[in-house]
Amino acid sequence: MTVLPVVYIAGKYRAPTPWQVLGNVRAAQEAALTVWKLGAVALCPHSNTGLFDNECPDDVWLAGDIELLRRSDAVLMIGDWRESSGASAEYKLAVEIGLPVFEHVRRLKTWVEEFKAQRVAE
Numbered sequence: 001m002t003v004l005p006v007v008y009i010a011g012k013y014r015a016p017t018p019w020q021v022l023g024n025v026r027a028a029q030e031a032a033l034t035v036w037k038l039g040a041v042a043l044c045p046h047s048n049t050g051l052f053d054n055e056c057p058d059d060v061w062l063a064g065d066i067e068l069l070r071r072s073d074a075v076l077m078i079g080d081w082r083e084s085s086g087a088s089a090e091y092k093l094a095v096e097i098g099l100p101v102f103e104h105v106r107r108l109k110t111w112v113e114e115f116k117a118q119r120v121a122e
Contacts, residue, residue, distance in 0.1 A: 003119040005112055007035045008069045008099075009044045010090040011078035024079070025050045031078045034105055040112045043068055062086060069093060073115065074100040076108055 009031050015021045028046035035042035045065045052061065065086070069075065075094040081087035094101050102108040 002116065004039065004041050005073040005115045006041045006043055006071070007108065007112075008072035008075045008090070008094075009035070009042060009046065009078060010069070010075055010087045010094075011046070011081045012084040012087060013046060013050070014084070014086075021051070021053075027079050031076060035076060035108070038105070038109050038112045039116065040074075040108075043072055065090070066093065069099075070097065072099065074102065074108070074111060076105075077101060077103045 009028050011028050011031070012024045013021065013028075015024055025046045028044050028050075032042035032044035032047065045061075045068060048068075049061050049064070066089075069090055070093075075090065077087065077091060081091065091101060100111055102111065
């Protein structure tokens with residue numbers, strides 16, 4: 001049985017306009033598709049709770065995202081993530097708990113291949 005790594009997608013969500021929020025969601029979805037094409041499982045909070053704004057307090061979504069990150073094998077930071085307090089907090093947590101963090105798909109691809117090869121060898 002093949003074991004696939006789970007890669008959490010972290011990037012900006014909030015924006016001044018709904019159109020820009022949708023742009024951020026779309027960018028995360030594109031990154032998620034890239035991760036799937038690399039042979040890993042993409043965990044994309046933008047798709048999971050995108051556009052649920054004001055249905056629950058923000059801390060519900062943020063706590064849920066942190067839990068998903070903790071259960072992931074790696075994190076892919078996308079776009080202007082440094083401009084996002086949420087994505088910056090996700091980055092900080094990933095580093096603190098020792099998850100590999102990537103900003104470039106090329107490096108993520110190499111890591112995915114190594115992860116899968118290691119699991120086959122086990």
